[in-house]
Every structure is written in C-alpha cells, then in structure tokens.
Amino acid sequence: MKFFVDTAEIDDIRELSETGLLDGVTTNPSLIHKSGRNFIDVIQEICEIVPGPVSAEVASVEAETMIAEGRKLAQIAENVTVKVPLTWDGLKACRALSNDGTMVNVTLCFNANQALLAAKAGAAFISPFIGRLDDIGLDGMELIQEIRAIYDNFADTIETEILAASIRSANHVKFSAMAGADVATVPPAVLKGLVKHPLTDAGLASFLKDWEKTGQTIL
Secondary structure, eight states, X not given: OEEEEEOOOHHHHHHHHTTTOOOEEEOOHHHHHHHTSOHHHHXXXXXXXXXXXXXXXXXXXXXXXXXXXXHHHHTTOTTEEEEEXXXXXXXXXXXXXXXXXXXXXXXXXXXXXXXXXXHHTTOSEEEEBHHHHHHTTOOHHHHHHHHHHHHHHTTTTOOOEEEEBSOOSHHHHHHHHHHTOSEEXXXXXXXXXXXXXXXXXXXXXXXXXXXXXXXXOOO
C-alpha cells in the first residue's frame, strides 16, 4: 500500500518525506486555508519536497473553468495531480485533463457507481471518503470492497487507483489495506501513530534496562 499524507503543512511533509515512507501528498481547500499561505506557493514547495503525486484541488464547479484551473495547476510541476469533485462537470474536467496527460484525483466519492464513472473518465485516483460515511452510520470499508471488486472485474481496462481518504485512525488504515485500497492518505498524526504499540514500548524499555546492567557500549 502507498502512503500519502493529507496536509499542507510543509514541516510535517518534510519530516515524513525524510523517512522514505511517504509516496505522495493530498491537499484540499480546507488544508490550504489552515496553512494560511498562498495556494500556488504551497503546492510548488510540496512538489519540490515530494517526488510522488501531489493533489491540488480546483476551486470551480463548472467544467470549463475546472479545466482551465487544472491546466494552470499542472504547470506547477510534473507531479501535480489535479483534484476535481465527483460531479458531472468534474467528470468532464477529468476526461479533458486526463487526455492532456495530467493525473487526476476525483474526490468526494461516496458510492461504487461514482467510482465506476470516475474510472471511465480516466481518473488516476478515486478518493472514497470512508470517515464521512462512518459518520452517518454507513460502512466506509464496504465501499472500498465494492470499488475493489468492480475495478478487479475490469482489470484489463481500469487503471484507476483506490485512494482511501477521510481516514481518522490506525484501524481505518489497516482495514483499507485489507479491503484492497491502493493508497491511504492520512493526517500526519495518524501516519506517525501506525508505529506505536504499548508492547513495543514496554519491550524496548526492558531491553534497554538489561543492556544498561551489562555496562557495555557498542560505540
């Protein structure tokens, strides 16, 4: 599974990128607003840090303007992935931008039929929002499983990757991987939290205590 980080905070992105575990970045208007910085400047800086796909979202809801915005965003760097909403206009924009050779991330997916349309429109990524489905009492993981089954039925023609989004916890990551998502985009805190387990901490503390008793050093 690929790991993307869902943030526009440069310090977090740089720290995670240095681990070699980060495959890409997703942003959205809310994250850009939270950063308090210029949108274009943020995307450009992220693209310089991370060689993998960097999602930058259009601000329009009309296809013609989405396409124009997407083409401008694609000029920032080769690894920009233009993010469009899963609407009829968004799908039209996805097709046009995909035909240009631009990676497109179709976002705000909440059912499998939407995901099928996005793949047909040439999306590089489809972003099902599992956390938001859970919020209203539905099963976000069931959606991942349905999309995976449909895409696998047409593996010869569908190249769209499933990008699990709206992830809130380590369990969301685990279950997304089990359900067959290609990518998980996660907040920095969740990504860092994947390494944690109380037995790991307890075991390390025990080993260090015993090592100290030996009175030895390695260096």
